[in-house]
Amino acid sequence: MTNRSTIDLAALKKQLLAQRQEILADAQSSEQARQPVELDQTSVGRLSRMDALQDQAMALETDRRRHVELQHIESALARIADGSFGECQNCGEDIAPKRLQIDPTAPVCIDCAS
């Protein structure tokens, strides 16, 4: 018996889909922050332009992380679909359920991750 049987895949799938939805909604609402800064050039001073650039850089970084997280969720969903969820993508061993509880999108076992 593998530890995979102890994971409620249906519930997990639901959770991952909800998470994905949240990230996508988040991405949409913050889209404005990533727009080019130069539009403000005439109306704001030099200092606030620098602030705006900094804000934009932060928004881009947040967006990048969001993208990585989305990819993790997508591939976890794909592994649920093809039945390989809970399997280390590197060595093929079962990933410890505790590890999956902490991060259901973990693609490799603790040995391969470290």
Ligand SMILES: [Zn+2]
């Ligand atoms: Zn492994």
